[in-house]
Amino acid sequence: MYAALWRALPGPWPLKLVITLVLVAAVFLLLMEVVFPWVTTLMPYNDVAV
Template identity: 70%
Template sequence: MYAALWRMLPGGPITKALIAAVLVVLVFLLLMEVVFPWVSSHMPYNDVAV
């Protein structure tokens, strides 16, 4: 799978590495800013009553 993604990226090896690094950072930021907060609000440990 990673080889197929690598072949789809344009440019030479350095350009591909830079594009892949940017994509990894974008996916990480999307997860941290959108996905994980949404999932956290639906988890049962937020309903704590003492």
């Protein structure tokens, strides 16, 4: 799967590496800023009573 994605990217390998790093950073940022905070509100461990 990763080989097919690597072949689909344009340019020589240094450009492919830069594009891949940018995509990984974008996915990481999306997860940290949008997905994980949304999932946290759905988790049951937020309603703790001592």
